[in-house]
Amino acid sequence: MIDVPTWVDEVTRSGGSYRGDGEKMALVIRLARENVARRTGGPFGAAVFELGSSRLVAVGVNSVTRLQNCVLHAEVMAIMLAQQRLRSFTLSAPGLPALELVTSCEPCAMCLGATLYSGVSRVVMAATRDDAMAVGFDEGPVFAESYVYLADRGVTIVRDVRRTEAVSVLEAYRDGGGPIYTARPPVT
């Protein structure tokens, strides 16, 4: 069963309403930080919001180690749970409001692909690819052209929202000896 850890409800309930990218990102970083503190996965959080109303639709936290599954990054979790909730394989289906993905770190190659297919019209990021690589994660084959590809298909990209806070969560994970589950060392 694909679901977030039980403690997530407490964090989202206490959050109340979310205004602007800053408040939405604060929630997502709180999820990432709790995920590290409770040892339920990697230092990443994500959420899907309605663009207009800022209503929270679904959240995800990295669950690779908890659920023993390499696919369950925070963004993939948030997208899967949002689509399950809205009963649609695309978040840009007719009749749905515009939706956005807010993530505590720039998506890896897999999550960037999932973001394209998800149907969100906007992605907001905190930490960068380089920040994640600096603590040991392999972010996969993402290039400048990858973002051009998404932009050409109508996806707006917003960067560097609360980046310093998100980096502090990455560093707390590294300093606590959290496992780097994406590691596939370069062949020498």
Added chain:
Amino acid sequence: MIDVPTWVDEVTRSGGSYRGDGEKMALVIRLARENVARRTGGPFGAAVFELGSSRLVAVGVNSVTRLQNCVLHAEVMAIMLAQQRLRSFTLSAPGLPALELVTSCEPCAMCLGATLYSGVSRVVMAATRDDAMAVGFDEGPVFAESYVYLADRGVTIVRDVRRTEAVSVLEAYRDGGGPIYTARPPVT
């Protein structure tokens, strides 16, 4: 619940043992063809095999429309189910035999990322990215450098195994009016 359709058991049971890339690919294309015929998803199949013994570990068929989830491409399904079966978030964990992914079509951007993180040491493909794009699927931001990235990390890529047969399944899906669920039309 993430699982393959019930008819998949019949196909894999009747298949017996699989020798060489050709026989493994024949199974995967049969899964793709059945998935179209039974209207349980897109025209794609995939499987994880042990490299040495050729033992079948897990299969996947595209389940985007059936399970209303954009993430559930054939490769993602096969990887998730293989990891669930082996209770490991990486298929290159110590103690596991070397494993490979056999897929009826070149992976999209999301699935190529998932392939990297999955821990398989080899990927075998039939139809190409261009073949999938020709029937309307959006394969996402994958570039020549994306494959260099995987090769640098020890993943062997094998192309064009039974490509013509795999293309005939893509065409059957298009001719039957199957939905193109990845569509996010380029902004003009």
